[in-house]
Amino acid sequence: MRLSHIGPNLKTIMDSSTRFLLLSLEGESFAIPITRLMEIAVSRDIQKDPKLSEVFEGKVEYRGKWIPVLNIKKILKFSGRSGAALLIVRGAKGMLGILVDAVIEIIDAERGPMPMPKGVLNPTLNYYSGIIRHKDGLVLLLNEDGLLP
Amino acid sequence: MTSSYLLFLLSERLFGVKLVGAIEILPWRTSRRVPLSFSYVEGVLDYRGVVYPVYNLARRLGIVRPDPIGFTATQAASAAQGQSIILLEENKAPFGIVVDSVVRMTKLEEPAEAREKARGIDPKYIKGFVTEEDQEILILDFERLLHAG
Numbered sequence: 001m002r003l004s005h006i007g008p009n010l011k012t013i014m015d016s017s018t019r020f021l022l023l024s025l026e027g028e029s030f031a032i033p034i035t036r037l038m039e040i041a042v043s044r045d046i047q048k049d050p051k052l053s054e055v056f057e058g059k060v061e062y063r064g065k066w067i068p069v070l071n072i073k074k075i076l077k078f079s080g081r082s083g084a085a086l087l088i089v090r091g092a093k094g095m096l097g098i099l100v101d102a103v104i105e106i107i108d109a110e111r112g113p114m115p116m117p118k119g120v121l122n123p124t125l126n127y128y129s130g131i132i133r134h135k136d137g138l139v140l141l142l143n144e145d146g147l148l149p
Numbered sequence: 150m151t152s153s154y155l156l157f158l159l160s161e162r163l164f165g166v167k168l169v170g171a172i173e174i175l176p177w178r179t180s181r182r183v184p185l186s187f188s189y190v191e192g193v194l195d196y197r198g199v200v201y202p203v204y205n206l207a208r209r210l211g212i213v214r215p216d217p218i219g220f221t222a223t224q225a226a227s228a229a230q231g232q233s234i235i236l237l238e239e240n241k242a243p244f245g246i247v248v249d250s251v252v253r254m255t256k257l258e259e260p261a262e263a264r265e266k267a268r269g270i271d272p273k274y275i276k277g278f279v280t281e282e283d284q285e286i287l288i289l290d291f292e293r294l295l296h297a298g
Contacts, residue, residue, distance in 0.1 A: 028182065076184040117193060117202040118242060119295050120186045127185060131193060131200055138181040138195050 017112045020132060022104040022139065023087070026078045029104065029139045031132060032089060036144060039088040040103055046086075053149050057082050060097050069097035075147050076127070092145045107134055113141050150259060154279075156252040156286060157235065160212045164248075165257060165279065165286045166237060173236040174251050194234070194245055201236055203245040209294060210270045239291045257281065260288040 020031040021040075039062075046058040046069050057071045071082045083099040090096075113130025121127070126146030132139050154165040155172060173196070180192030180203040189209035194201045236245045260277025276290040 028184075078184065114200055116183075117200055117244070119204075119244065120183055120190050120193065120202045122187070125185060128183070131181075133195060138193055138200065140181070140183060 067095040151256040157248040177232040201245040
């Protein structure tokens with residue numbers, strides 16, 4: 001395993017429902033709850049696995065176990081190469097790697113997430129768990145479990 | 150019996166929306182894009198503490214004129230900047246629509262059936278029409294527009 005750590009051990013950061021990791025995909029800001037984040041790593045040593053569907057970049061060894069690595073840009077129909085930063089997150093179905101372009105910062109939102117308004121997405125899609133306010137804009141909160149095929 | 154309506158222009162046609170509750174008219178501004186949203190969704194907009202879904206009404210109604218050859222993205226964006234966003238409510242759900250320009254507020258009689266008058270617009274989205282000063286005003290059925298998928 002050759003995961004290079006580029007951030008602090010985020011597990012030590014106090015859990016809070018208003019604390020989020022702000023990340024970037026093709027210049028747009030998204031976030032995940034900090035409570036789901038286990039680690040930030042450079043995306044090296046991702047091994048292809050033909051058994052995984054095409055939205056997965058492959059698999060990576062993390063703490064002695066192989067976990068799938070999701071190419072989130074492919075799911076959200078972004079063009080461009082898969083991201084260079086690998087987030088290890090804890091999902092409802094187990095650990096998951098997510099490739100993003102860049103990690104921006106950890107933010108404290110003014111308040112917890114607001115629901116996505118009705119009529120924006122097909123209700124069967126569960127890609128976002130809400131919206132948070134940050135500075136002068138809205139940031140979409142990714143639902144790592146809903147992104148899985 | 151008359152009711153208050155807000156009249157607006159979209160693709161050189163006059164439309165009316167019945168005024169129920171509060172209404173805001175904003176100069177065009179960028180909404181936060183939501184990847185994988187419905188094609189007629191511009192995005193979500195944060196205004197005075199409320200997150201509004203913003204709909205591209207012309208696209209929803211299928212009356213978007215094709216871009217001229219050589220029309221660049223920059224020019225398209227500047228064309229949008231002349232438009233307005235109307236913030237409304239339907240069944241207590243707030244939403245915004247992008248229109249070419251707001252004309253005026255007026256009192257109108259209840260609209261007559263307009264199935265044969267829709268002219269290129271799906272008649273199920275038209276509640277009816279009213280003629281005022283020789284101008285035909287199409288009254289939209291937002292409940293159907295926003296919930297027909």
